[in-house]
Amino acid sequence: MKTHIRAGWDWVKEHLYIWIILFMYQLLWGFFLYRFIDHIVVPLLQRYPEPAPTELSRSLFHIEAHFQLTKTTEYAPYLWTLVGFVALRMLFTPLIHAGLLYSMSYSQRNSKGLAFFRGMKALWKSMSLLYIFEMIIVLLPAYWIVPKLTALLESTMGATELLQNAAPLLVLWLAGGWIVHHLFLFMQFGKASEQSIGPALVTGVRGLLPILGISLLFLAIGFLGSALVTAAAMFWTGMTALLLQQAYPAIRTLLQIWSLSSRFDVWQKIDNRPF
Numbered sequence: 001m002k003t004h005i006r007a008g009w010d011w012v013k014e015h016l017y018i019w020i021i022l023f024m025y026q027l028l029w030g031f032f033l034y035r036f037i038d039h040i041v042v043p044l045l046q047r048y049p050e051p052a053p054t055e056l057s058r059s060l061f062h063i064e065a066h067f068q069l070t071k072t073t074e075y076a077p078y079l080w081t082l083v084g085f086v087a088l089r090m091l092f093t094p095l096i097h098a099g100l101l102y103s104m105s106y107s108q109r110n111s112k113g114l115a116f117f118r119g120m121k122a123l124w125k126s127m128s129l130l131y132i133f134e135m136i137i138v139l140l141p142a143y144w145i146v147p148k149l150t151a152l153l154e155s156t157m158g159a160t161e162l163l164q165n166a167a168p169l170l171v172l173w174l175a176g177g178w179i180v181h182h183l184f185l186f187m188q189f190g191k192a193s194e195q196s197i198g199p200a201l202v203t204g205v206r207g208l209l210p211i212l213g214i215s216l217l218f219l220a221i222g223f224l225g226s227a228l229v230t231a232a233a234m235f236w237t238g239m240t241a242l243l244l245q246q247a248y249p250a251i252r253t254l255l256q257i258w259s260l261s262s263r264f265d266v267w268q269k270i271d272n273r274p275f
Contacts, residue, residue: 001210001214001217004214004269005214005258007262007265008258008264009258009262011261018099018116019254022257023253026249026252036081036082090135094127094128096120098124098126098192099119101188101192101264102116102118103115104261105192105193105264123191127188131184137180138176138177145169149166149169178215182204182208185263186201186204186267187200189204193268200267203270204267207267207269210266214262214263217259218259222256
């Protein structure tokens with residue numbers, strides 16, 4: 001695994017311009033998402049009981065919030081705006097994957113320069129199609145899970161009880177989606193390498209364990225880094241906290257690219273290995 005991680009890092013160092021592009025993309029996306037959430041959260045906080053709430057005032061606040069969510073449609077504009085954000089994100093995601101995987105596939109052939117943008121032009125159709133199928137399969141369980149979660153929301157008053165009842169469903173859904181994502185990722189590797197989907201998928205399944213291991217490793221590093229940045233921002237307020245919060249998206253983007261290039265290296269080495 002160490003060999004593949006090192007190979008992934010070597011690729012990242014040779015394609016730093018992609019990291020800069022994706023960092024700017026993540027920064028702009030985070031800014032607009034932050035402004036949207038801030039527009040929703042601040043008015044809610046202004047309705048929180050003040051001075052320090054009693055048990056009765058806190059319960060009344062929760063009852064009002066529960067009523068607004070389940071008995072009115074005031075949340076509809078915010079919901080549709082969030083749907084628009086998600087749709088825009090889903091539009092750009094396969095384009096970014098096309099550019100990244102094209103660059104990784106052709107890096108062995110000394111295809112540098114603007115390979116990222118050439119990949120977007122060459123692979124956007126196939127990557128978009130695979131991404132659509134992936135989203136359909138991942139979201140299909142929502143047909144059964146969302147009604148169950150809605151019923152829990154309507155019948156449960158406490159956040160702790162709601163979390164306890166909903167957590168098993170959500171964890172199972174997330175784990176299944178994570179596996180499906182990797183299976184489609186193998187197909188994308190094949191498309192970027194000018195292979196058929198079937199053999200590319202078989203190659204990925206042969207290297208499933210090390211690929212999932214690398215993915216888990218980088219997920220753990222990302223989670224730990226996020227926790228450390230959040231904790232540091234709580235202790236070092238002011239300009240230091242602001243710099244930490246602005247710098248972390250660059251680190252997160254670097255980890256994401258590094259993880260993807262390491263997994264691609266595993267897939268590529270197994271593809272060149274006989275059965």
